[in-house]
Amino acid sequence: MFKNWTFGRRLAVGFSLVGAVLLVIAAVSYRNTSTLLENAGWVAHTLEVRTGLTDLRSELKDAETGQRGYLITGVDDYLEPYQGALKVIAGTMNNLRKLTADNPHQQHRLDIVSSLIDSKLAELKQTIDLRRTQGLDAATKIILNNTGKAFMDQIRDVISEADQEEADLLAVRTKEAQDSAQLTTAIILWGGLLGTLSVAAIGWFITNALSQRIGSAVGHVQSSSAELQAAANQQASGTKEQATALNEISTTISELLATSRQIAESAQLVSQTAEQTASAARVGRDTVDATHESISGIRRQVDQIVAHMLELGKKSQEIGTVLDIVSELAEQTNILAINATIEAAGAGESGKRFTVVADEIRKLADRVGGSTKEIRALIDDVRSAVNTTVMATETGSKTVDAGSRQFGEVATTFQQIAGLVTTAAEAAREIKLSTKQQTTAVEQVKVAISNVAQASKETEASSGQTLQTASQLASLSKDLLRLIRPQVAG
Amino acid sequence: MTELPSGLSARVAELRLAFDRSFAERPTPDTTVSEDLLAIRLGGEPSAFRLAETTGLFVDKKITPMPGGSHGLLGIAGFRGVIVPVYDLQAIIGYPAARTPRWLVMMAAAPVALAFEAFEGHLRLLRDAILPRDASEQARKYLHEFAQTGGFVRSIVHLTAVLDAIRAQARVASPKEER
Numbered sequence A: 001m002f003k004n005w006t007f008g009r010r011l012a013v014g015f016s017l018v019g020a021v022l023l024v025i026a027a028v029s030y031r032n033t034s035t036l037l038e039n040a041g042w043v044a045h046t047l048e049v050r051t052g053l054t055d056l057r058s059e060l061k062d063a064e065t066g067q068r069g070y071l072i073t074g075v076d077d078y079l080e081p082y083q084g085a086l087k088v089i090a091g092t093m094n095n096l097r098k099l100t101a102d103n104p105h106q107q108h109r110l111d112i113v114s115s116l117i118d119s120k121l122a123e124l125k126q127t128i129d130l131r132r133t134q135g136l137d138a139a140t141k142i143i144l145n146n147t148g149k150a151f152m153d154q155i156r157d158v159i160s161e162a163d164q165e166e167a168d169l170l171a172v173r174t175k176e177a178q179d180s181a182q183l184t185t186a187i188i189l190w191g192g193l194l195g196t197l198s199v200a201a202i203g204w205f206i207t208n209a210l211s212q213r214i215g216s217a218v219g220h221v222q223s224s225s226a227e228l229q230a231a232a233n234q235q236a237s238g239t240k241e242q243a244t245a246l247n248e249i250s251t252t253i254s255e256l257l258a259t260s261r262q263i264a265e266s267a268q269l270v271s272q273t274a275e276q277t278a279s280a281a282r283v284g285r286d287t288v289d290a291t292h293e294s295i296s297g298i299r300r301q302v303d304q305i306v307a308h309m310l311e312l313g314k315k316s317q318e319i320g321t322v323l324d325i326v327s328e329l330a331e332q333t334n335i336l337a338i339n340a341t342i343e344a345a346g347a348g349e350s351g352k353r354f355t356v357v358a359d360e361i362r363k364l365a366d367r368v369g370g371s372t373k374e375i376r377a378l379i380d381d382v383r384s385a386v387n388t389t390v391m392a393t394e395t396g397s398k399t400v401d402a403g404s405r406q407f408g409e410v411a412t413t414f415q416q417i418a419g420l421v422t423t424a425a426e427a428a429r430e431i432k433l434s435t436k437q438q439t440t441a442v443e444q445v446k447v448a449i450s451n452v453a454q455a456s457k458e459t460e461a462s463s464g465q466t467l468q469t470a471s472q473l474a475s476l477s478k479d480l481l482r483l484i485r486p487q488v489a490g
Numbered sequence B: 001m002t003e004l005p006s007g008l009s010a011r012v013a014e015l016r017l018a019f020d021r022s023f024a025e026r027p028t029p030d031t032t033v034s035e036d037l038l039a040i041r042l043g044g045e046p047s048a049f050r051l052a053e054t055t056g057l058f059v060d061k062k063i064t065p066m067p068g069g070s071h072g073l074l075g076i077a078g079f080r081g082v083i084v085p086v087y088d089l090q091a092i093i094g095y096p097a098a099r100t101p102r103w104l105v106m107m108a109a110a111p112v113a114l115a116f117e118a119f120e121g122h123l124r125l126l127r128d129a130i131l132p133r134d135a136s137e138q139a140r141k142y143l144h145e146f147a148q149t150g151g152f153v154r155s156i157v158h159l160t161a162v163l164d165a166i167r168a169q170a171r172v173a174s175p176k177e178e179r
Helices: A007-073 A076-099 A104-133 A136-144 A147-346 A348-484 B006-024 B135-139 B159-173
Strands: B034-042 B045-050 B054-059 B073-079 B082-088 B103-107 B113-116 B118-126 B130-132 B145-149 B152-157
Touching: A007 A076, A007 A104, A007 A136, A007 A147, A076 A104, A104 A136, A104 A147, A136 A147, A147 A348, A147 B034, A147 B054, A147 B118, A348 B006, A348 B118, B034 B113, B034 B152, B073 B103, B073 B113, B103 B159, B118 B145
Parallel strands: B045 B152, B082 B113
Antiparallel strands: B034 B045, B034 B118, B054 B103, B073 B082, B103 B113, B130 B145, B145 B152
């Protein structure tokens, strides 16, 4: 239950208990002191009444003394006590009436005394008047009848009774005052002791609880301050490393900035070169298109050449066919001539002239046959040449086709190159813009890094202060723990 | 008209001149003693036979095969209305049989035709150019002589001997007819 109480609550409850004890002691002491003061007041009151009674008796004695002196001497100066007493007796009586207003017995006695005093003062006045008027004897006569003395004795008796009652009251009130004083003393003594013990107990309780909790808290604070010190140490070293790293980063960013600027300039050159290349690629594409058209024309001409050469081969073949016929005719003519020669030989002398003709025909046929062979050889050469030409032309045609395809591919490639170069130009332009933006961003980063470096330096200084504060906190917690738990703090 | 090359034009001119001259000049009797030969090729070797031993030269005649014929008999063929047997000249004289003997020569001594592969032309040689073979070559009974033409030696086939061989072979094949 008490463990969850806060320090303020514990202190409030402790001081409240102490305050309550002190308040009780103070209240009781106040009450007893009041009673004591009241008793003292009553004692003083009683003493004042007794003093009044004594004064009244003394004033009556003074009046009687003045009367006797005047009676004896007849000198008015001796009347001064008498006259002085007359002036104060009434006041004294009134004072006594006021002081004993709460005591009916004393009021009754004062009434008796008052009448007796009046009678006494009347007897004194009578004697004085008689002395002044009739002399000493008349006055002595009055005195000798003892009336005055009787009044005076009665007054003394009543005053003595009243004084005795006041004395009794004084004894009672003195006893009460002493009792009150003793009780007050005891209350002060025992109350002080009780308060001291309460204060000591509550102080011990609070001190114990506070020392436990504060000691535990201080222990935590000490360990936390140690951890904080270590963390601050790490933070300081880390901040130092961070500052170093930021310096390196700043240097690197400066180099990066310079590189970015160079890249921006290079990108601009690349962009210009790409645009020039795109223009050259367009010119090249037009040239390739024109060349492709020329190759198509060559292709058509080669096709025509092939057709003509095939036609030439066909004609050569037809010539060969005709030549075969001619050769066959020559061969047949030769055979006929030989047979004619044979027949002419069989005809004897008459066939000799025919033999000559047959010989001529045979020779002619031989020559025709030879010429036919030569022509055939020539035609074969022509056909071979035609075939070679056709093959070469077909090879050329294929080569032209391949060249045409390759040129088509080259044209396509040029087109692609033109497109790619255009794309590259756009990319270079974008790179240029991006690099400019990058340069701006790098400059901003440089500024930011400078700010961060500045902040890091400040953080480093702050870390140093934090480390110092943590060290001081650790020392303070140690001192505090030493104050609270010296055996633990060692 | 397209102009011919100079060599060919000269050749044509020469032919034309020779042809015209043959009809323009007076014929002169041949006073030299010569032999007419038909140059052929037998088994790849240059050969010849005498024109006088033949009655005709033919080419690409249709030869009808005969069943069960004698050695070298290719079949029969018709020549100027006469049906004659056709023999392979190479097979008769002992060479390997010709594959496609398209040339035919009719023998003068008998109605028999001989077939051979290649005909090379007509030769007219001086009789001195024809020389007999020496004794060691006499074993070849069909080739008694040879002629030197064009830088190489051409054997001369003796067709009469060939005919004798055919006749001997025919007698062996049909002895009853002989009786």
